Amino acid sequence: MSSITGRLVKGSMWLSLSRAIVNGLATLSTFVLAWYLTPADFGLVALATTMLLIVDTVTQISLSEALIRHKAPDESHFSAAWTLNASRGLLLGLLFAGFAYPAALLFNEPRLTGVMLALGASILLGGLINPRRIMLQRDLIFWQEFVLSVSQKLTGFVAAVAIAMIYHSYWALVIGTLVSQATNVVVSYMVLPFRPRITFQHMKEFFSFSAWLTAGQIVNTLNWRFDYLLVGKMLGGSALGYYSLGSNLAMMPTREATMPLTQTIYPGFASIRHDPARLAAAYQRVQALVAAIALPAGIGVAVIADPLVRLTLGEKWAPVIFIIQALASVFALQTLGSLVQPLGMAKGETRLLFIRDTQMLLVRVPVMVIGLIMAGLPGVIIGRVFTGLFSALVNMILVRRFIGVSVSKQLWANVRALASIALMAAGVAVASHYLDYTTDKVELAKQLAILVSLGGFLYCASTFLLWILMGRPEGPETEIQKILGKIYSKVRPA
Incomplete structure (x- = not known):
C-alpha cells in the first residue's frame, strides 16, 4: 500500500x-x-x-x-x-x-x-x-x-x-x-x-463490463442535464445563460480543489479491490481528505459570491449570485458521498450504480418541474438544493453497502471539517454584513480580500484546534502532514 x-x-x-x-x-x-x-x-x-x-x-x-x-x-x-x-x-x-x-x-x-x-x-x-x-x-x-x-x-x-x-x-x-x-x-x-x-x-469483453456502467451514465446525464433543456425551452436563452454560467461557477471550486485526488482514486481502489479491509480504510481516508478540501472551497465561494460576481463579471450578471450561493454549497456537501462512484466501479457494482442513478432521476424530474412551475428559475435552484442533499445521503447509504462503513461513521470522519466550515461561513457572513455596499472595483477587491483571508483563517484555525482537542486522531490533518512531508522530501535535495 x-x-x-x-x-x-x-x-x-x-x-x-x-x-x-x-x-x-x-x-x-x-x-x-x-x-x-x-x-x-x-x-x-x-x-x-x-x-x-x-x-x-x-x-x-x-x-x-x-x-x-x-x-x-x-x-x-x-x-x-x-x-x-x-x-x-x-x-x-x-x-x-x-x-x-x-x-x-x-x-x-x-x-x-x-x-x-x-x-x-x-x-x-x-x-x-x-x-x-x-x-x-x-x-x-x-x-x-x-x-x-x-x-x-x-x-x-x-x-x-x-x-x-x-x-x-x-x-x-x-x-x-x-x-x-x-x-x-x-x-x-x-x-x-x-x-x-x-x-x-474483444467486443463481448468490453460490453460485458460496460453495459451497466453505460446505462448508468445515460441516466446520470439525463438526471443532471435535462434541467438545462427545461430552462432553455420554458424560460428562454437569457435565463439559461444565467443558469449555465452560475452552475459552472458554483461547481468549479469543488471540482478543481478535489480533481487532483479524485482523478487518481479509481485506479487506486481498483488495485486493492480484493482486500475489503484495505479498501474500506483507503476509502475513509481519501473521502475525509477530499471533503476537508472541498467544503471550504465550495462553501467559501458561496459566502463571497456577491462581491466576487460584481467584481469579476459586472452588474449585468448579478442574477447568478443566488445560483452560486445555493449550488456551490450543495456541490461541496455532496463530496461526503461522491466517491461512491469510483468505489462501486472498482468493486464491479455497476448495476447498483445504475439503479441509484435511475432512482435519482425519478426523484429529480418531478421536483425540478414543480419548482419551475411554482417559482421559475429560483424554483429550479431550490429543487437542485433539495435533490443534491438527498443524493448525498443515498450515496452514503450505498457506501455502507459496498464496504460496511455506517453513515454515522462516515459523518464522524468529517465532523471537524463540518464544524469548521459552519464557523467559517458564520464568521464571513457576519463580516459581510458590516461591509458597505459599493460598485467601485478597488473597494470590491479589498472587501473580497478581507473576506477570503478571514474565511481561510477561521477554517484552518478551528480545524487545527478541534484536532488538538480531540487528541490528534487519524484523519485529513495527518494525511495532509504526510503529503506535505513527501513533497518536502522531493524538493529538499534540490
Missing part, C-alpha cells in the same frame, strides 16, 4: 499543477467571455452542448474504465477500443449534425443550427483520441496527462478569448471547444505513440 500511496501522491502533485494551470485559464476565460458576451450567447451554446452531452452519453461505451480494470490489455485491445470510438464518433457526428435544423425549430433559435453543426465535428474529433492514454491513469503516471490537459486548455483559451475580444460573438465558445478537442487528439499521439488498426475483437 505504501508504494501505491506514494504513486498516488506523486500523481496528485502532477495533477495539482495541471489543475492549477487549467483552473486558472478556465476561470480567466469565463470572466473574459462574460464581459464580451451576453447571457443569451451563453444560453445558446449551453443548449447545444447539453444536447451534445446527452447524445454522447447515450452512446458511450465506457472503454476507458474497462481498459483500466483489465489485467493485461494488449495492442489488440487498444485497436479495438479505437475502432469502436472512431466508428461511434463518425456516426454520432453525422446524427448530431442532421438533428441541427429540427432542434433550431423546436427551440425557436435559428443560430442553433450552425452551433450544432460545429459541435458535430467535435464529436468526430473526440472519437479519434488515442485510447492508450488511459494507461497513464492505470499505471498512475500523470506527467503526460499534465501535458495533455494544459496544452488542450491553453489552445482553447487563446482561440476563445481572441474571437470574443475581436468579434464579441458566441462563436468564441464554439471554436474554443473545437480547438481544444483537436489539440487533445494531436497531443495524445505525441506523448504516447500508437498506430491503430481497424479491428472488432
Whole structure:
C-alpha cells in the first residue's frame, strides 16, 4: 500500500499543477467571455452542448474504465477500443449534425443550427483520441496527462478569448471547444505513440463490463442535464445563460480543489479491490481528505459570491449570485458521498450504480418541474438544493453497502471539517454584513480580500484546534502532514 500511496501522491502533485494551470485559464476565460458576451450567447451554446452531452452519453461505451480494470490489455485491445470510438464518433457526428435544423425549430433559435453543426465535428474529433492514454491513469503516471490537459486548455483559451475580444460573438465558445478537442487528439499521439488498426475483437469483453456502467451514465446525464433543456425551452436563452454560467461557477471550486485526488482514486481502489479491509480504510481516508478540501472551497465561494460576481463579471450578471450561493454549497456537501462512484466501479457494482442513478432521476424530474412551475428559475435552484442533499445521503447509504462503513461513521470522519466550515461561513457572513455596499472595483477587491483571508483563517484555525482537542486522531490533518512531508522530501535535495 505504501508504494501505491506514494504513486498516488506523486500523481496528485502532477495533477495539482495541471489543475492549477487549467483552473486558472478556465476561470480567466469565463470572466473574459462574460464581459464580451451576453447571457443569451451563453444560453445558446449551453443548449447545444447539453444536447451534445446527452447524445454522447447515450452512446458511450465506457472503454476507458474497462481498459483500466483489465489485467493485461494488449495492442489488440487498444485497436479495438479505437475502432469502436472512431466508428461511434463518425456516426454520432453525422446524427448530431442532421438533428441541427429540427432542434433550431423546436427551440425557436435559428443560430442553433450552425452551433450544432460545429459541435458535430467535435464529436468526430473526440472519437479519434488515442485510447492508450488511459494507461497513464492505470499505471498512475500523470506527467503526460499534465501535458495533455494544459496544452488542450491553453489552445482553447487563446482561440476563445481572441474571437470574443475581436468579434464579441458566441462563436468564441464554439471554436474554443473545437480547438481544444483537436489539440487533445494531436497531443495524445505525441506523448504516447500508437498506430491503430481497424479491428472488432474483444467486443463481448468490453460490453460485458460496460453495459451497466453505460446505462448508468445515460441516466446520470439525463438526471443532471435535462434541467438545462427545461430552462432553455420554458424560460428562454437569457435565463439559461444565467443558469449555465452560475452552475459552472458554483461547481468549479469543488471540482478543481478535489480533481487532483479524485482523478487518481479509481485506479487506486481498483488495485486493492480484493482486500475489503484495505479498501474500506483507503476509502475513509481519501473521502475525509477530499471533503476537508472541498467544503471550504465550495462553501467559501458561496459566502463571497456577491462581491466576487460584481467584481469579476459586472452588474449585468448579478442574477447568478443566488445560483452560486445555493449550488456551490450543495456541490461541496455532496463530496461526503461522491466517491461512491469510483468505489462501486472498482468493486464491479455497476448495476447498483445504475439503479441509484435511475432512482435519482425519478426523484429529480418531478421536483425540478414543480419548482419551475411554482417559482421559475429560483424554483429550479431550490429543487437542485433539495435533490443534491438527498443524493448525498443515498450515496452514503450505498457506501455502507459496498464496504460496511455506517453513515454515522462516515459523518464522524468529517465532523471537524463540518464544524469548521459552519464557523467559517458564520464568521464571513457576519463580516459581510458590516461591509458597505459599493460598485467601485478597488473597494470590491479589498472587501473580497478581507473576506477570503478571514474565511481561510477561521477554517484552518478551528480545524487545527478541534484536532488538538480531540487528541490528534487519524484523519485529513495527518494525511495532509504526510503529503506535505513527501513533497518536502522531493524538493529538499534540490
